[in-house]
Amino acid sequence: MTVRAMIIDDSRAMRSILRRILTGLEFETSEAGHGQEALDQLTAGPVPDLCLVDWNMPVMDGYTFITQVRANPAWRNVTLMMVTTESEQSQIVRALAAGAHEYVIKPFTPDAIVEKLEILGLTSKGIPA
Template sequence: MKVLLVDDSNTMRRIQANQLKQLGVDDVVQAENGKEALQKLSENMPIDVMLLDWNMPVMDGYECLKAVRGDSTYKNVRIFMCTSESEKSNVVQALKAGANNYIVKPFTPDVLKEKIGL
């Protein structure tokens, strides 16, 4: 499984990468904003899962989600919004835009395992 981690926090990306490693996922690509994520996505296909933060500079996660879902090349990429944004309206908005699921930070490796189906 190849995972694209998208978060503007280097610390959060490191934590998530370590959690994935604990779960047996070593093939991890990282990006620090939505614009960089789109570039990394095109350069590293096939990507199986994208863990996408909501609040980021340059291009936020919601805009990135809409861009990815607007390109059929990436129809098989499972996208999980991983964010501290826990308002129900945001969850609904992300799911309607094509997110496969929503994970509220902070989360444990067990939550990650359950949500992405490892």
């Protein structure tokens, strides 16, 4: 079974780092530079199993993206993980309340991403990294 992940971040370097981690875990990846681009991709399909979402992006931020995804019943099975520099407890609580499943604060280690994916049961084919 192929696990699909979408990386949503306005930083090309950050998308590259996350893509390297995920492809190493045998995820199939796609990328978007902001929330609206990601919503357009979700609408077009295929719908990913996981979205790694930055908070601060132009056009549509990550928080708005999460609320939009959660408002659409067709996307209720998409796992959402914030990967952001926003480290205030109130922001974390807000994102989780909006529907994010996990929250990773930048900078992070690859192990931190893998650990969160294991918690979510999303390491590819159930094989620990």
